[in-house]
Amino acid sequence: MQEEQQTHLIEPGEDSGDDGAPSQKQNWQESSTQLGQRYQTDTTDGLSTEEAEKRLKKFGKNELKVKKKSNWILFFKQFNNSIVYILAITAIVTLLMRHYPDSIVIGAVIIANAFVGFFQEVSADNALSKIQELLVAESFVIRDGQRKLMDAKEIVVGDIVSLEAGDSVPADIRLLAADNLKIQESTLTGETNSVDKIEEPIAKENVPLAERANMAFAATAVTSGSGMGVVVATGMQSQIGKIQSDVIKVKNKSTPLMKNLNRLGITLSLAIVAIAVALFLLGMHLKIYSLPTLTVAIITLVVGSMPEGMPASVSVVLAMGTRKLTGKNAIVKTLPAVETLGAVDIVNTDKTGTLTKNEMTVTDIVTLNGEYTVSGVGYAAAGQILDTTGTAVAWKNDDSLDKLIKIAGQTTDALFHLEDGAWVLTGEPTDGALTGLYHKITGKDPEVFEIDSLPFDSAFRYSARLVQDTNQRYLMVKGAPQTLLNKVKKFNPNFEGEKQWLDKVVKLSKQGKRVVGLGMQKVAADEGLVDPAKIGDLFELVGIVGIIDPPREEVKDAIKQLRYAGVKVKMITGDDPNTALAIANQLEMGENLKAVTGPELDKMSEQELIDNIDKYTVFARTTPSDKLKIVKAQQQRQHVVSMTGDGVNDAPALKQADIGVAMGIKGTDVAKGSADMVLADDNFTTVLSAVKEGRLVFDNIRKTIRFLLPTSFAEGLIVVFSILLDQTMPLYPTQLLWINMVSALTIQFAFIFEPAENGIMTRGPRNISQGILTKFDIVEIAYVSILIASLGMIVYNGMTALGMSHVIGSTMTLNIIIFGKIFYLFNMRNNHLVFSKYFFQNKIAFYIIGILLLLQVGIIYLPFMQEIFHTGSINFVYGWIIPSITGLIVLIVTELVKIARLAYSKKASKSKI
Secondary structure, X not given: OHHHHHHHHHOOOOOOOOOOOOOOOOHHHOOHHHHHHHOOOOOOOOEOHHHHHHHHHHHOOOOOOOOOOOHHHHHHHOOOOHHHHHHHHHHHHHHHOOOHHHHHHHHHHHHHHHHHHHHHHHHHHHHHHHHHOOOOOEEEEEEOOEEEEEEHHHOOOOOEEEEEOOOEOOOEEEEEEEEEEEEEOHHHHOOOOOEEOOOOOOOOXXXXXXXXXXXXXXXOEXXXXXXXXXXXXXXXXXXXXXXXXXXXXXXOOOOHHHHHHHHHHHHHHHHHHHHHHHHHHHHHHHOOOOHHHHHHHHHHHHHHHOOOHHHHHHHHHHHHHHHHHHHOOEXXXXXXXXXXXXXXXXXXXXXXXXXXXXXOEEEEEEEOOEXXXXXXXXXXXXXXEEOOOOOEOOHHHOHHHHHHHHHHHHOOOOEEEEEOOEEEEEOOHHHHHHHHHHHHHHOOOOOOOEEEEEEEEOOOOEEEEEEEEOOEEXXXXXXXXXXXXXXXXXXXXXXXXXXHHHXXXXXXXXXXXXXXXXXXXXXXXXXXXXXXXXXXXXXXXXXXXXXXXXXXXXXXXXXXXXXXXXXXXXXXXXXXXXXXXXXXXXXXXXXXXXXXEHHHHHOOOHHHHHHHHHHOOEEEOOOHHHHHHHHXXXXXXXXXXXXXXXXXXXXXXXXXXXXXXXXXXXXXXXXXXXXXXXXXXXXXXXXXXXXXXXXXXXXXXXXXXXHHHHHHHHHHHHHHHHHHOOOOOOOOHHHXXXXXXXXXXXXXXXXXXXXXXXXXXXXXXXXXXXXXXXXXXXXXXXXHHHHHHHHHHHHHHHHHHOOOOHHHHHHHHHHHHHHHHHHHHHHHOOOOOOOOOOOOOOHHHHHHHHHHHHHHHHHHHOHHHHHHHOOOOOOHHHHHHHHHHHHHHHHHHHHHHHHHHHHHHHHHHHHHO
């Protein structure tokens, strides 16, 4: 039976790190004897070399595996999407028509997009490689009763591993011995405080990852003490391996914008092709034009109507948004990610270092004389001790406060040093809080007069220091208040103050604060060593302090503005639920906030999680797989989700989210590789700027498309009208090509410089299921297309009927289309009437119009351009005045429609109220 258990547990693919054993118990529940039986190992002498080699051969090396894709496959895969198909067909058609410049431009766009997608996927694969690098190269293992330094890849389940301060843990280990052992587990939990480790079994069956105190996990680091344990999981079965597996399983997703553009592109191409086919069949039936002429006309229709410039225009708008965000310390790795930010309605974020300062700070002091708060947040801030009325206290005149400050300074080992203008802690966070308190109140660093000291040990939960103070020696102690009270009761069984102190401890704990007791006792003048047996004799518990990692000052306002913008902020943390909930309430993340823990999530079915996910604002004691489940459940509720993180543990969720946001300073390479955006300043408020920029980008993309489509369709309609009226087409194919080219290269780019409209952050995230264009947009596109095409046809037919030559009439029609675009641009720029204070808001637009007019002068009057584009030198009235009048008609009509629309919107909003 033992051999069956061992084989089952270490079989690749089984969850050997947690449960999965036929014996009902989890690893952390078992005794040393049970672990030895379960893993068929000697817990003192370890495995034999022969047995270890058998297991290594059967189950593989202790390494993280990545199935690398061929770069060629990755590259050619980028061409497999509908937008590329449409562009490719357009490129082929223009090539067949010998419009080589247009073919080259479209081909360049296809290839450029392919390279962007290729590098994005390569970046994702690099993230997996970075996780591989986290595993340690060598480790001390006990084999055949001897301690050997060996390649960590050779470690197998059942090996006995020795750990010392400074070591990296090579595999998931159940500790058999722990001597003052502390391990930094931020790789897995995201929490920066080192965790005290124990060797005793833990009775509970469901224990969150962050609370498995007798377990050590691969890719974490030993910060102090020593330990020894049995390997229970290696490679891909370890906790870090599960993160690797999750990252591999998460597929690259298409952004909401790309989905909308794909849908729009397919719809437009099918509609244009359907109209072209119908018109070709109609022309053949009615014998309109000769077959070659009809074919050229239909190809001209397709080329003129197809908005070839749309992908390029969208890319330029996205690129401009990317550049602006870079200036705001947000580095966007993929262009579509910029717009996704504007559609986000949930921002998930970790707590430590993102919402909080990651600077443990004493905020509360309680003595028998009263309760006090400490002003000043963080390491660098000055502060005072304040009473319940907010008045500064003369602490030197209060014996208890004076003693407490002195004990805080004498019992800490933490130091601070300036690095790049910021205070950096050397030492444990709790000690850092006490050093910070001493410095904040006294204005100087602690000067310790140590004779002897007893370091903190998780077994007895306190530390002590023997110090000389003037002519008296004191034993000063800091630790868990309950432990210090038990010490007092040992020497004073009739001690009556215990309940009073414990009530105060509970009060601070419910606020999510870490509570530390500080006390002292006089000792003999010749006392030279700390004697734990004497602690408590004449001991005075001077006071307790409440310590918390305080929220960042700027984050509260950012969360308020995000909520105002319709974006909910959720906290996902490995920390205690009470602490997390207290921070969430301080930051005003919502009303009636609810917290749920990872183990509670595990009890829910997939559907129950989806049904209940929106009820919670705080997710505490979460594992990396919990974070991934949370993001997936939110997406199942049709939310557009952003995930903010910095650790390896965040990588799967960062990759799964619609937009993953990694921290640039304290973020790991794995997190940055998995994310779509990196915050160079680690500042959560940058997310707010990014959301606003994302909304502006979408607005400008939508304006670009609303502008591009009717002007493109107008060109196609002129061809349609010409065929139906059986008349000479007013525009040559090369002129249609020119219109599309100069639009793509000039006027439609005016929208990328359009500033955000008022109320952009009050209207809520856009509904991605509704697509890019509204019903009104479609109506607008239709009537503007007909209007511009009709004006061109009417003026052309009228002037040629009066004897104007076809070349001059064609040149005039070309300018009519161009001026129709220019005047329509003024209408499209914003929701205000054209002649308002916003007229000159986008000055770049006027420069772009100037460039466009200069190009028109060139195509009309330069001889070599006349030959290519079939234009002729035209007088001022026909070439510029008449087109300006038709453009003004377009502006007047569209402005009247805008007035009616604004009036209707105002009336509708009033009726809702």
